[in-house]
Amino acid sequence: MxxxxxxxxxxxxxxxxxxxxxxxxxxxxxxxxxxxxxxxxxxxxxxxxxxxxxxxxxxxxxxxxxxxxxxxxxxxxxxxxxxxxxxxxxxxxxxxxxxxxxxxxxxxxxxxxxxxxxxxxxxxxxxYKKGLYDEKIRIALEKRDKIREILNKFRDNPLDDSWFPINVVCEKCKNLKTKVIGYEGEEVYYRCEKCGHEGKVKPYKGKAKLxxxxxxxxxxxxxxxxxxxxxxxxxxxxxxxxxxxxxxxxxxxxxxxxxxxxxxxxLKVGDKAIPMSSSKGVVFAVKDWTYVAHPEILRFLILRSKPSKHIDFDMKKIPDLVDEYDRLEEFYFENRDKDLDEDGKEKIRIYEFSTPRIPEKKPFVIPYRFCSIIGQLAYEDNNINMNKVFEILKRNNYNIDEIDEFSLKRLKDRLIMARNWALKYGEKLIIISDDEAKKEFETLKDKQKEWIRYFAERLENVNFDALTIHELIYETAKEIGLNPRDAFQAAYKILLGKKYGPRLGAFLASLGRDFVIKRFSMF
Structure with missing residues (x-):
């Protein structure tokens, strides 16, 4: 439950x-x-x-x-x-x-x-200024001995008889660092510990605070x-x-x-988890959340766990969190009308409480991490080029005809958010120049160089989609006796200048036939 x-x-x-x-x-x-x-x-x-x-x-x-x-x-x-x-x-x-x-x-x-x-x-x-607290202030002053008695039960240094349950706003310097030194009728006498002013006021309508x-x-x-x-x-x-x-x-x-x-x-900072604190500057402000993810992802982060369970929040793990939410959304639309066990019912409730505006049907979803790649590749003139996005999606075996208006709006937002995340917290996608690629090629093993040339030849005659390319990577590596892991590393080296990167089949399909064939055929 x-x-x-x-x-x-x-x-x-x-x-x-x-x-x-x-x-x-x-x-x-x-x-x-x-x-x-x-x-x-x-x-x-x-x-x-x-x-x-x-x-x-x-x-x-x-x-x-x-x-x-x-x-x-x-x-x-x-x-x-x-x-x-x-x-x-x-x-x-x-x-x-x-x-x-x-x-x-x-x-x-x-x-x-x-x-x-x-x-x-x-x-x-x-x-306070409207007088909502006036009656409570009056009661607190009348029963100050009882309040002091209660507070002293929990104090190592008891409050003395001169203590009053009120702080006057100094009439001179507007400070709350004041000490009440007397109470008579409707007025309190006070001394400001900051400016030294002494006076008396009726402690109502915002003149004092509990x-x-x-x-x-x-x-x-x-x-x-x-x-x-x-x-x-x-x-x-x-x-x-x-x-x-x-x-x-x-x-x-x-x-x-x-x-x-x-x-x-x-907040995860490196290997340490530090409690968030505004005063210490250890924060991720709520107003900044929609810079990197939709609001329902924040609700999901918090509401999926019982309040008594602490949460470690790592900005680098945003894609994993969004993936979890996407799986929950899929479960909801597949099972919301079914007779479920307690675990299934709880999942439905978590989705409902995490999602303040539930769509009528299951949205068309592109994984967040993939959006972080597409968002970078399709970013032109300070905006996302959606025509380029659709081309990339088609080459990655997505049926874009299934995208309804709601899903399109959410996809556009996710592309921008995921790009923002990648640039600040994730992987910046920087395709190295031809000259840099040539230098990286020279650092490869002979077998890796052989694979790049062979792979380039085979690319000429295949459908240029993610699944076909993925299968071709394994097939060509096997044919020349190269460990597929070495093939992946070789590809990343001549594209990104490092041994790792996004899922290679989808990445190559996203880059486009002309660019990929040109890059792999230049050696």
Missing amino acids: FWADVIADKLLKDRKEEKYVIATGITPSGHIHIGNARETLTGDAIYKALKEKADAELIFIADTYDPLRKRYPFLPEEFEEYVGMPLSEIPCPEGCCKSYADHFLNPYLESLDDLGVELKVYKADEN PWRVDWPARWSIFNVSIEPMGKDHAAAGGSYDTGYLIAKEVFNYNPPMKVVYEWIQ
Whole structure:
């Protein structure tokens, strides 16, 4: 059974509500990466499973009122002065958006439409300024002793009696590095630890903010949250969920949401897998995903595994990931109307949840790795020459008459994406010059030279398609007593200047008869 269905069924059993609210969110302090997207897509999968059986809503709360904790490596030196200020009040680092928060948040929200995610967005700064938190702030101040008691259960260094569960936004420097020094009636007295200003304010309508461990349970009760995915750091023993659970029940009189803990997505860098981190610059931004692959491939990467399973993400393995998705899509269209076992049913669900816009019939598919070759060979004048693409496909035994409008659009996109991937992460296809080919030819063994000349002769009289060429490579090598592996290496050497390359039969067919015969006959 698909994991999102299991979670949805458990929630419906354990919690009876008129509407089930799934909450997700992020602090837009830097580039929002695909590790962050795991939370949103996990919430989206639960939402899609729930709404088949009950009224449900998916919300996204952007923590735009959180402070900038430090000047990150990607920020200029002048941003040092903004450390401690709410992200929504800091200027955009590139001058293109309303604020620092919007600069990093907007591209992510725009990408969610491509990912097929439907949700309602709330921004924390707007929530505070509209007064959504006012009642919770009042309760937190009145019950600060209870909150401090709860937090101290999990602290090595207990909070003292002077602690208040609130951070005032300094009226002078707009910083959250403030300390409340008194509370009387509707006003709090505070001192700014950055500029030294002292003052008093009514801590409502955005004049103050609850610290994270109090803010989180407060928002659960504000938005009636039923369930929330969370990183394993929040869910660790003594973490913010444990304290939030108690604060929600004992301070805000709210039944805490069910937690769904997800593991990190680690970015493979060489032989190492490193957890993604915006602050450390170890990221692959969600906004950049469609540069290399369709959105459903990202959904598949994340949703095929249970949230509790960590994911190693290697950009060099994108073709393998797309191949897996293509096989799943083929399975779906061949089996969706059949009576399947549990494993088969789960595969169908994974495809359905990975693919927000399922086509009416099985699309015409060209493997991603092959598209990375075609995309490079057919790229002319800053675009893909589709006439050249069709010629290459026909020589590779594809029936292009089967390409419908949907498949054609997806093929064009995949050609561009796969080319982008190849140029940045994969194999750049650089055909060496005639002069370089002659030099490479001289480095070959005599038997390899003999094969190249013999193969060139035989090419003259065969159909120039991938399958025929593939068979001819093995046939001619065998006839002169050459190991086929040595034949492949010889061909790659005079074409690419190295001992390896794309599948040779398909590659030669893609290059075209005239070029291949000319290159193999020049020695």
